[in-house]
Amino acid sequence: MRLRHKPWAKERIDQYPQYVVADPEMYKGNWQEPFAIQQPLHIEIGSGKGRFITEMAKANPDINYIGIEVYQSVIVAALDRLIEADLPNVKLLNVNANDLGKFFAKNDVDRIYLNFSDPWPKTRHEKRRLTYKNYLNLYGSILRDAGEIHFKTDNQGLFEYSLMSFSQYGLLLKYISLDLHQSDFEGNIMTEYEQKFSEQGNRIYRCEVKYK
Incomplete structure (x- = not known):
């Protein structure tokens, strides 16, 4: 995907610190503070x-x-x-997701969503995939015990790779769908990419895994 540069983007972001947290490091270990109510925290990467x-x-x-x-x-x-x-x-x-450990401490997060991440299909780029073992270790360092990852993609190769990666890491598979939009799963909320890919006839894959 080629991004269109928006030179005014930073200025606009800086105008709304109530929505885009300017100094996330200050909330490490205390992410309930910037929210109105203390309740479980879910994050979406990407x-x-x-x-x-x-x-x-x-x-x-x-x-x-x-x-x-x-x-x-x-x-x-x-x-x-x-x-x-x-x-x-x-x-x-x-x-950057690589820096999650700078902003979140163990037990800060209850669930992580990975939606339509870059598949990085070339073998030499395996370490960049967000379901690679190093990322799974990073996620485990900020999730609560028994925290979960919910993963969606239209890329069969990435899905198969991710299932293998989750299994080798020792995560518990809670749910799997090889064709989400034709399944009985309720309450699915689509991303922009999901709607686009689905309209193109692409199958959507989804799974939920839990740390032990």
Whole structure:
């Protein structure tokens, strides 16, 4: 995906610290503080334009959400959604997922969503996949005991790789769908990519795994 550079994005982000947390390091170990109500915390890594995280926050007011997106030119679209929705239970972070350990401590997070992550199909790029063992170790360092990862993709190769990676790491498989939109799964909230890929006839794969 080629991103269109938006030179005004940083200025707009800086104007809304109530939505995009400017200094996430200060909340490490205490992520209940920036939210109106103390409740479970779910994060989405690679939140894109924010459709999923915003709609999840609307549907589940008893959960706090954080959308993480590294690209300023993308996160401003999520910011616009959040400004319009004005939800008290969702924040955004403009940071790199590689740095999660700088911003979150053990037990800060109850669930992680990985939606339509870059598949990095070449073998030499395996370590960049967000379901690679090093990332699974990183997630485990911020999740509560028995915390979960919910994963969706349209890429069969990445899905098969991820199932193998989860298994080798020792995670417990709770749910698997090889064709989500033709399954009996209820309450699915689509991302922008999910709608696009589904309309193109692509099958959507989904699984839920839990740390032991």
